[in-house]
Amino acid sequence: MSAPAVIVGVSGGVDSSVAALQLVEQGVPSAGLFMQNWADDGSGDCRAEEDRRDAVAVCGRLGIPFHFRDFSSEYWAGVFEHFLAEYAAGRTPNPDVLCNREVKFKHFLDAARELGADKIATGHYAQVALRDGHWRLLRGVDRSKDQSYFLHQLGQQQLSATLFPIGGMQKSDLRRIAREAGLQTHDKKDSTGICFIGERDFREFLGRYLPAKAGEMRDPQGVRIGEHPGVFYFTLGQREGLQIGGVRGRPAAPWYVVGKDVANNILYVDQDSGSRYLQSHRLQSEAAHWISGSAPARQFECTAQTRYRQADEPCQVTVNDDGTVAVRFTRAQRAVTPGQSLVLYDGDECLGGAVIASTDAPLEQKIAEQKV
Template sequence: MTTPRIVVGVSGGVDSSVAALRLVQAGEPVAGLFMQNWADDGSGQCRAEEDRRDAVAVCGRLGIPFHFRDFSQQYWAGVFEHFLAEYAAGRTPNPDVLCNREVKFKHFLDAAQALGAERIATGHYARIDQHLGHWRLLRGADRGKDQSYFLHQLGQEQLSRTLFPIGDLEKPALRALAAEAGLATAGKKDSTGICFIGERDFRQFLSQYLPARQGDICDPDGVIIAQHPGVFYYTIGQREGLNIGGVRGRAQAPWFVVGKDVANNILYVDQDSNSPWMLSRRLRSETMHWIGGSAPARVFRCSAQTRYRQPDEDCEVTVLSDGTLLVRFDRPQRAVTPGQSLVLYDGAVCLGGAVIAATDAPMERRLAGTSLDEI
C-alpha cells in the first residue's frame, strides 16, 4: 500500500468528501481518516455510525484507503469537561473551537503522521497562505460558510501541515462537484449544532450533567415574572425556551435574556431585542492567541467577531501587559457573551482570538459589582 502524503479527515459529510476528491484529482497520494469524537450514549441521537458508513463509501468511490480512530476519550477530557465547567459557571463556551485545537489539529494530526503522512486536510471553509515568512489563516471564499472563526486557535506549526482544499469554493459549486463525481454525500444535509448533542433538545441533554435548579426570572427592576429550571441553560440575548406566557401589565412582546445571576440563580429578561441592559462597547478578553506569533502593535485597529457569522465590527484593540486584550467597538454590540470567542481580522486575514472574559454591558456590570473603568 502506498504511504499517503496527505490524510484527509473524512466526516461523512459533503465538504470533507469534496476535499478528498480534489486532492485525488490533483494526483496526491491520499488516505481518509474518520474520527469518532463522541461515544454513543444510547439515546439514538448519535449519527456517528451513519456518518462512518458514508465516509467509507466516499473513500471506496475515490479508491483511497480508509482509517478509523476513536478520539472520544480525548474529546471528553479536552473539550467536554471544559464545556460543562463553563456552563456551570454561567458562561457560554464554544466547543467547536476547542475541538479543532485539541482533537482535529492535535490528535488527528498525530494519527496522520503515524501513518506516514506529511500533512492533513479537512473540509473547512478557510484558506492558508504564506506572507513574509509566516503562515496566515484566511477566510473561506464563501463568506456565508467561512469557518475561520472556529480555527483561530491554530498556530504556525499546525498551519504548515494543513490543507483546506475547499476553501476557494462556494457551497453550490461544491455540491455540483460531489454530484458529478457520484459521491454518496452529494445531497446530504449539512450537520448543524454541537456534535455531541445532535438533534435532541439542548436543555434536556445538559440536564443529564447539570441538574436543574429552579429559580426566578426577573425583569431588570427585579420584579419576578416567571420561573426557570436553571440559569446555566440560557445565554445572553436568547429568546427561545423562556416559556414566559402573558404577564399582567406587560406588553404582548417577546422576552430576551439580558443577564444571569448564577450565585442567586436569577435570570434577568427584558422585552427589547436590543435592550440597553445587554449592549456593550468594551470587552476584556482572556489571554490572546496570535496566529502569527505576536500582535501587530500594542494598540491597533481591526475588525472583530464575537459570534459566528456576525458581520465584521470595527474596533480598537489594546494589548495589555498580561497578554489579554481591551477592545473598544465603534458602535454598541448586542449580547456579547463571556465564554464565547472574540476573533480578530485584518480584512480576510484572521489574526487570532481569545475567550471573552467580561464586557461593560450594564446588567453584567451590575451583577459583577464592577464599574465601567474596571472593564
C-alpha cells in the same frame, strides 16, 4: 503500499468528501481518516455510525485507503469537561473552537504523522497562505460559509501542515461536483449545532450532567416575572424556551434574556430585542492566541467577530501585559457573551482571538459590583 502524502479528515459529509476528491484529482497520494469524537450513548441521536459508513463509501469511490481513530476519550477530557465547567459557571462556551485545537489539529495531526503523512486536509471553508515567512489563516472565498472563526486557535505548526482544499470554492458548487463524481454524500443534509448533542433537546441533554436548579426570572429593575429551570440553560439574547405567559401590566411581546446572576440563580429578562441591557461597547478577554505567534502591536485597529457569521465590526484592541486584550468597539454590540470567542481580523486574514471574559453591559457591570 507507500505512505500517503496527505490524510484527509473524512466526516461523512459533502464538504470533506469534495476536499478528498480535490486532492485525488490533483494526483496527491491521499487517504481518509474518520474521527469518532463522541461515544454513542444509546440515545439514538448519535449519527457517528451512519457518518462512518458514508465516509467509507466516499473513500471507496475515490479509491483511497480508509482509516478510523476513536478520539472520544481525548474529546471528553479536552473539550467536553471544559464545556460543562463553563456552563456550570453560567458562561456560554464554543466547543467547536476547542475541538479544532484539541482534537482535529492535535490528535488527528499526530495520527496522520503516525501513518506517514506530511500534511492533513479538512473540509473547512478557510485558506492558508505563506507570506513574509509566516503562515496566514485566511477567510474562505464563500463568506457565507467561512469557518476561520472556529480555526482562530491554530498556530504556525498546525497551519504549516494543513490543507483546506475547498477554501477557494463556493458551497453552491460543492453538491454539483459531488453529484457528478458519484459521491453518495452529494445530497446529505449538513450537520448543525453542537456535534455531541445532535438533534436532541439541548436542555434535556445538559440536564444529564448539570442538575436543574430553579430560580427567579426578574426584569432589569428586579421585579419578579416568573421562574426558570436553571440559569445555565440560557444565553444572552435568547428568546426561545423562556415560557413566560401573559404578565399582568406588561405588553404581549416576546421576552429576551438580558442578564445572568449565577451566584444568586437569577435570570434577567426584558421585552426589547434591542434592550440597552444587552448592549456593550467594551470587552475584556482571557489570554489571547495569535496565529503568527505574537500580537501585531500593543495597540491597533482591526475588525472583530464576537459570534459566528457576524458582520465585521471595527474596533480598537489593546494588548495587556498579562496577554489578555481589551477591545473597544466603534458602535454598540448586542449580546456579547462571556465564554464565547472574540476573533480578530485584518481584512481577510484572521489574526487570532480569545475567550470573552466580561463586557461593560449594564447588568453585567451591576452583578459584578454586587460580588465585590
